[in-house]
Amino acid sequence: MGMIGGGKDAFIGAIHRIAANMDGQIELVCGALSMHADVAQESGRMLFLDPERIYNNYEDLFKAEAQMPADKRMDFVTIVTPNFAHFAPAMLALENGFNVVVEKPVTFTLEEAQQLKQKVEETGLLLLLTHTYAGYPMVKEARQLIKSGALGKVRKIHVEYIQGWLSRLSEREGNAGAAWRTDPKKSGKSGCMGDIGTHAAHLAEYISGLKITQLNASLNTVVEGRMLDDDGAVLLRFEEGATGSLIASQIAAGEENALKIRVYGENGGLEWAQMEPNTLTIRWQDKPAEVLRAGSNYGGRLSSFATSNCRTPGGHPKGYLEAFGNLYKNFALTLSAKIEGVEPQEEWLDFPSIDDGIRGMAFINNVVASNESNEKWTDYTI
Amino acid sequence: MGMIGGGKDAFIGAIHRIAANMDGQIELVCGALSMHADVAQESGRMLFLDPERIYNNYEDLFKAEAQMPADKRMDFVTIVTPNFAHFAPAMLALENGFNVVVEKPVTFTLEEAQQLKQKVEETGLLLLLTHTYAGYPMVKEARQLIKSGALGKVRKIHVEYIQGWLSRLSEREGNAGAAWRTDPKKSGKSGCMGDIGTHAAHLAEYISGLKITQLNASLNTVVEGRMLDDDGAVLLRFEEGATGSLIASQIAAGEENALKIRVYGENGGLEWAQMEPNTLTIRWQDKPAEVLRAGSNYGGRLSSFATSNCRTPGGHPKGYLEAFGNLYKNFALTLSAKIEGVEPQEEWLDFPSIDDGIRGMAFINNVVASNESNEKWTDYTI
Amino acid sequence: MGMIGGGKDAFIGAIHRIAANMDGQIELVCGALSMHADVAQESGRMLFLDPERIYNNYEDLFKAEAQMPADKRMDFVTIVTPNFAHFAPAMLALENGFNVVVEKPVTFTLEEAQQLKQKVEETGLLLLLTHTYAGYPMVKEARQLIKSGALGKVRKIHVEYIQGWLSRLSEREGNAGAAWRTDPKKSGKSGCMGDIGTHAAHLAEYISGLKITQLNASLNTVVEGRMLDDDGAVLLRFEEGATGSLIASQIAAGEENALKIRVYGENGGLEWAQMEPNTLTIRWQDKPAEVLRAGSNYGGRLSSFATSNCRTPGGHPKGYLEAFGNLYKNFALTLSAKIEGVEPQEEWLDFPSIDDGIRGMAFINNVVASNESNEKWTDYTI
Amino acid sequence: MGMIGGGKDAFIGAIHRIAANMDGQIELVCGALSMHADVAQESGRMLFLDPERIYNNYEDLFKAEAQMPADKRMDFVTIVTPNFAHFAPAMLALENGFNVVVEKPVTFTLEEAQQLKQKVEETGLLLLLTHTYAGYPMVKEARQLIKSGALGKVRKIHVEYIQGWLSRLSEREGNAGAAWRTDPKKSGKSGCMGDIGTHAAHLAEYISGLKITQLNASLNTVVEGRMLDDDGAVLLRFEEGATGSLIASQIAAGEENALKIRVYGENGGLEWAQMEPNTLTIRWQDKPAEVLRAGSNYGGRLSSFATSNCRTPGGHPKGYLEAFGNLYKNFALTLSAKIEGVEPQEEWLDFPSIDDGIRGMAFINNVVASNESNEKWTDYTI
Structure with a gap:
């Protein structure tokens, strides 16, 4: 997994990382963690990222990752920027063949959401919209x-x-x-x-x-x-x-x-x-x-x-982070199944996606x- | 207290009697408990009423009670008939000088409620509307x-x-x-x-x-x-x-x-x-x-x-009947104060009345x- | 019902009266409400007792009530004095043919409780011990x-x-x-x-x-x-x-x-x-x-x-006083049945009695x- | 972190891994995950461990890890075997210079616990006992x-x-x-x-x-x-x-x-x-x-x-896994501080240790x- 946004001090980025991390099946491997190069670099180091995969903007990230061998490059990217900055990286991710996790609301306008839906359908890639409570x-x-x-x-x-x-x-x-x-x-x-x-x-x-x-x-x-x-x-x-x-x-x-x-x-x-x-x-x-x-x-x-x-x-309380983790888990299980060419279980497919974003x-x-x-x-x- | 409606098998009449009875300061002394004479009579007997004060309709009740000496006749009447039959007995009660307790809604129409308010103000009598939850x-x-x-x-x-x-x-x-x-x-x-x-x-x-x-x-x-x-x-x-x-x-x-x-x-x-x-x-x-x-x-x-x-x-749970009893208690304390010519406490005056009925x-x-x-x-x- | 103890300012006496009063089937008709004559008298007046039936001590009460005609005298007596003063009036009540309601604990010592049990069995009278929570x-x-x-x-x-x-x-x-x-x-x-x-x-x-x-x-x-x-x-x-x-x-x-x-x-x-x-x-x-x-x-x-x-x-909360009232209600229903010579329902018989007192x-x-x-x-x- | 016990199907091992993983500061790098070599191997592969660091028993693990360069070898080992098999690997870990996380109860007998305490004090290493609820x-x-x-x-x-x-x-x-x-x-x-x-x-x-x-x-x-x-x-x-x-x-x-x-x-x-x-x-x-x-x-x-x-x-519910994660977090923060030679905060030091194990x-x-x-x-x- 790569991450766009979510540098140090960003609340929701940290939550996404814990959620993704929870089951030991997803590893953060790269990021463009801030629009400010210095913050992006420092945040990446704090997260033990390979220095070569700490990017200063998302365009660089997609470009570089897309050129890496399939078994090395990230499988999907998580977008945790403010609302107005969801659409552009999400589109670019799909265009470069990357599956996408995006914070809610999916885009800034309904029109963008509809364009994104078209791109998801064209590419056949997966998109997870993090409506945590589901x-x-x-x-x-x-x-x-x-x-x-x-x-x-x-x-x-x-x-x-x-x-x-x-x-x-x-x-x-x-x-x-x-x-x-x-x-x-x-x-x-x-x-x-x-x-x-x-x-x-x-x-x-x-x-x-x-x-x-x-x-x-x-x-x-x-x-x-x-x-x-x-x-x-x-x-x-x-x-x-x-x-x-x-x-x-x-x-x-x-x-x-x-x-x-x-x-x-x-x-x-x-x-x-x-x-x-x-x-x-x-x-x-x-x-x-x-x-x-x-x-x-x-x-x-x-x-x-x-x-x-x-x-x-x-009797062992399950909390907010676990609910969040369930979104990631089901998304990741579906993605793995797809990669391995097997049928995902119906429980795994039950995660919010672009249609929920449109709604x-x-x-x-x-x-x-x-x-x-x-x-x-x-x-x-x- | 007298009661109109509330014969045997009537739910809310029984509730009113328990509520009124609770603090030992109010006694049911007469009633026109049903529009059916036999039910009225039987219900009155079951409540140990003086047979002479079991009436077959509310007109008789007001007529007879009004003629009794002040220290004998009821101090107020409770009306627990269905909604459409609140107004007429309430008006007649006031006209005969009796204070009134009436189930909610106070009348069948707003116009009736406004007439009743006018009568309450004219007579200076008290009216309690049993919005229990208050x-x-x-x-x-x-x-x-x-x-x-x-x-x-x-x-x-x-x-x-x-x-x-x-x-x-x-x-x-x-x-x-x-x-x-x-x-x-x-x-x-x-x-x-x-x-x-x-x-x-x-x-x-x-x-x-x-x-x-x-x-x-x-x-x-x-x-x-x-x-x-x-x-x-x-x-x-x-x-x-x-x-x-x-x-x-x-x-x-x-x-x-x-x-x-x-x-x-x-x-x-x-x-x-x-x-x-x-x-x-x-x-x-x-x-x-x-x-x-x-x-x-x-x-x-x-x-x-x-x-x-x-x-x-x-730590001793107070229930619905006690809330109901509080309406009666405050009404009765206010009434007693009035009868004795002393100023009621402000806590006693805090019971729903005709203005609440209008609302x-x-x-x-x-x-x-x-x-x-x-x-x-x-x-x-x- | 008569009452021993429970004068003005006594908490539990007031509770007993509300409980007994609740269903309109029990009426307080006499009392020896305090060991102090003036308090006994004043308390009796505040409760609207017939002045002739306000007694200054329980011996007088039993003596006078026992001589009244059956349809006039109290059916039972409630004892709400402090623990050490339960036994004597309870015994005297039974000896005079009165059923008894007594606050918990039934007596001061186990020996007294056992004597009381013997008297209850001898007389065949009813005794209610007010374990409210039951x-x-x-x-x-x-x-x-x-x-x-x-x-x-x-x-x-x-x-x-x-x-x-x-x-x-x-x-x-x-x-x-x-x-x-x-x-x-x-x-x-x-x-x-x-x-x-x-x-x-x-x-x-x-x-x-x-x-x-x-x-x-x-x-x-x-x-x-x-x-x-x-x-x-x-x-x-x-x-x-x-x-x-x-x-x-x-x-x-x-x-x-x-x-x-x-x-x-x-x-x-x-x-x-x-x-x-x-x-x-x-x-x-x-x-x-x-x-x-x-x-x-x-x-x-x-x-x-x-x-x-x-x-x-x-959905209509039932509280502590209603639980207390249930003890009285079942006791009174059993007593009525006994007086009328009919079989009480098994639900009515379910009230705490002398055996619970012994325990x-x-x-x-x-x-x-x-x-x-x-x-x-x-x-x-x- | 390394792990002893906790192979596939072991409940508590998975819980430890989630807890350790949660904040992205701890990585599972090696394990002797079962006493059965085939299970140990398969479990290690499922957890993406470097095949060279999947060991078939804890003796091998300590031996091999101890010989690795400091920046490569695990910082601590987690012991999640059944109660009777806590003591031996814990002692061996300390003897080889590794900090220890151990499931509760710390050992099989009090005597073992006391020996372990002595070893902890001798070595100056850290021990976390996972009393989750703390x-x-x-x-x-x-x-x-x-x-x-x-x-x-x-x-x-x-x-x-x-x-x-x-x-x-x-x-x-x-x-x-x-x-x-x-x-x-x-x-x-x-x-x-x-x-x-x-x-x-x-x-x-x-x-x-x-x-x-x-x-x-x-x-x-x-x-x-x-x-x-x-x-x-x-x-x-x-x-x-x-x-x-x-x-x-x-x-x-x-x-x-x-x-x-x-x-x-x-x-x-x-x-x-x-x-x-x-x-x-x-x-x-x-x-x-x-x-x-x-x-x-x-x-x-x-x-x-x-x-x-x-x-x-x-308002965002924190659950059992987060409480567990807090033990690991505080332990890891204390360990990091120690490694970096700085004073740990007192909040970090608040984790159960060998003295709690003795108790x-x-x-x-x-x-x-x-x-x-x-x-x-x-x-x-x-």
Whole structure:
């Protein structure tokens, strides 16, 4: 694996490296870790990279790596630059024959995402979009449970993602992460909805298996002086008649990272909350609620999608980094299978990709358009 | 106390009697407990009423009781008939000089509620509207906390009331409570929003101290064959710039009585959930979350509104009936003070009354109107 | 009902009156509410008692009430004096033909309890011992679950009752409840184990259906200057080979009233905690954990012992006072049945009585003896 | 890093590799991964080891590695063989100048542990004993909180470690982990107490800062046919007058890995539970309970020992593997500092070592001796 962005002090780059590293099957071999040559060099050295494979920009990286023998060059590249700088390296990677891992949102605009999709399809290469929360075992169990029909036809989907870290004007107080996330030139046309609303929308569609068809959005910029939305709520209509809501906020003072989803079908409902991710609660209409726990199996009751994404038995908490690691693991297993010419298992193929990226960009567009409209409901368009 | 409605087999009548009875200060002395004379008589006997004070209709009751000497006749009457039959006896009670306790919603229409308000003001009599959830000590603490300014200016209010008991077409399966609640002739123009949405709206306004000014509602009738809404969501705007959401459902299969509220200010947020009512969680932006518990005092940290509504020390769970009993207790203490010509304590005066009833009826009207409108936001009007 | 003790300012007397009052089937008609005549009189007036039935001592009360006609005199008497003053009035009540409700511990010594048992058996009258926690619906469900064999043979029983209110020397700071509870002349030979350890032991035997046969106790007086134990732990052996532990403390600073029990059988375990009493968790070895909730029924899954002790549906929290009220309700229903000469239902008969009182007194004796012994295990003797 | 044991299919070896790998600072470079040459070879290849550094036994490994140039040879070796096979390779490692990581229990007998300690002191090399639970950030916070004196003098320590995975005779049903853990020849003189009781004892001493001085133990072999204890309880006395209890069980059907500790001081108590490890609850006697969360900082309120052991911000769950990784990280940072001749930070030095190993072996000896004694209390001796 190579890495673009993610130099020293970059939070998300470090997370990607831990996640990739976790199972001992992926090795960081090269990087263009910063747009500043000195930072790129120093960061590369701190990561024990071969000095010859520490590059000062991504163009050099692709050029050099593409010329290396197949058994030496990186198998894929991870792009962890700010949002506006995803598209160009991703395209160049694909053009040079490299598989791609890219942070969410996949690109800066929907149009770029569509171009990228075309390139992915042309080249037949793999792309992993790191919607981390889809990597948790009990999220996968939730999806399989809905799919199995056990809860009956889905009627309601309520998802919320509530944070408090932007309760103050942190972008003016030296918080670098706050600064670019609230700057429309770097982050895009939405702040809170782009940053975390997209995660919530992805989770809702991923677990329920239903796509949003209409929305009724209302965004707010609560903290004075901020340039983008930092809070909002969206009423949702889904395929097959389900309805629901999505609440996202970064100004809910005191909250950490409270992503939670509830899905109700005719026979019962499920609830999953990211901050206690190893528990999936199922409330049944006609029998006592059940609590399913990651790592347990209950004589085969849990799906293979849940069990294959656990590294430890029940009662050993699996955290955020492991969920992240599961994305990498499944991507890497699929990639290995492809390289070896064997059929990947269906569990391995269950990672977010370019189509999820397109949905994410479309969600941002649609939610912003709905917010600006006086019409109550607007169609979700791509 | 006298009672209109609430004969044998009526759920809510029994609840009112337990609540009124709890502190040994209120005695049921007469009743017109059913519109069917035989049921009225039998129910009265089962409650050990003086046979002379078991009436067959409320007109008789008021007539007879009004003629009794002051120290003998009932001090107030409780009306626990279905929604459509609240107004007439309430008016007659006031006209005959009796204070009134009435189940929520206060009347069948807003117009009736406004007439009733006029009568309350004319007569100077007391009216208690049993919004039970406002009787919980930690709800009162939450209100006082917001009032104290400790959380700073309120920014967000999210309230939800989620049940599953109408997941099926129970009104056709012999469930009497389901039958009248889903019948527009008996229940009014809204089902779920009228029955439980009003509780949620009341709680939001009560705790935050802010009134709803605009709303954007979307109601659903999920179960086929039902005559009224059984589910819905409303985006809300409040006074002073706060925004929020209200979710209500009676078709969320597996849920019991999940009323929950979160209010966020500039410095932190609070959370209270009815099913674990003795806990109030406060999450601070700059310090660890705190857990306040009903019955504890923490050296005076809790407000007198919380402590005066607890009958037992911390760690002894206070339930729904006690919250209900608190409404009666405060109403009765205020009434006693009035009778004795002394000033009631401010904690006693803190019970829902006709103004809350007006807000409740207006909420129903506004939410139904917004639902029918294609405009995104409609003004909350009375 | 009549009452001995429980004058104004007495905590537990007020609790008993609310509990007795709750269902509208029991009326307080007379009392000897204090050993001080003026307090007795004033307390009686505050409770609206007929002045002729406000007595200055319990001897007068029994004498006068016994002479009243059967349909006028009280049906039973409740004794809520401090521990040392339970025995004499209880004996006198039985001798005068009155049924008895008595606060725990039933007497001051085991010998008294045995004499009382003999009198109960001689007279054929009813005695209710208010082990409140046995009145919670989910405690009853737990007992029935064990009885049903669903968990298999019981192997382990861990019970704990942890409070913090005696963390300081409160008995010297004007806390009257602390003063008599820590005074061996009023409380008996044990403090913490007598006051709350007995509740824990009762709960363990009640739910498991197994009696303690041997114990290994270690008591502590943690707060300097205190006259009785305020903390302790006991290892336990039960009938049929089960083992376990009992922890009790009143000096665990910060704790409220944390009574909790876990029972493990061959197939799974159950957990119940008094501070969230409406939930019973069952963890199964081979399937997901289940959460049973008071007031729900799940199509008949819950036992009639649980459902008949709920006044409200699922999701409406039932608290400590309702559990207390259930003791009175079942006692009163049994008493009514007896008076009417019909067979009481088995659910009604499920209230703690003199045999539980004997076990409680024996527990205190045995735990104190074990503590004083250097032998590891001592037999539980009566 | 090199590894002894931990071949393919070995659970704990894989866990060690993930933990070591996590931060990208440690690389597995060699191994004697099995006592079976073919397994050792195949396992090494699966881990991409240099074929020349895949050894068939640990003697070969030390010999070969010791002869390599300093910048090439492994810096330390991890020993993950069954209990009985820890001592010999650990001694040999130290004799050959290698630092050591060893799974718990450090050796098979206390005598071996003492010899090992002597060797560690002689050589001045580092030894890490992987008491994983000491690696959780909120465990470290708990320790610092006690140390700070905020809770006052410690009075009570209750620790419990409850599992259900040995509820049946799994060792006869092909469960390899169960087989060696219940075999006295491989596991030692205690089963449950040795396997998990030692973790609980370590946690109690680590957090409280107090050593056990006396114990009163009762062990059980609940499942028929088992050769070692699978359940037990111990009453404890600590330095400075604190008392407490330790419960450990592997036959509590339905439980996963429920390690929990509560420590009470004069002013309040703390509670930490391994299955929700990111929360530390502090209950105060005089103010509301506080909930501290891993990854948050609260303006410097949390200690550097907690914050330096978090890889992600608050709300991003940190799991078991991260706690394990923290042990490796601190060990590696200390080792690096030593190699570079600089002073390690005090947070880095906070990892379990040979002294903890000695305490662990002594705990097993003492608990077994106490169990066999008829004396109630026996002194904890080393």
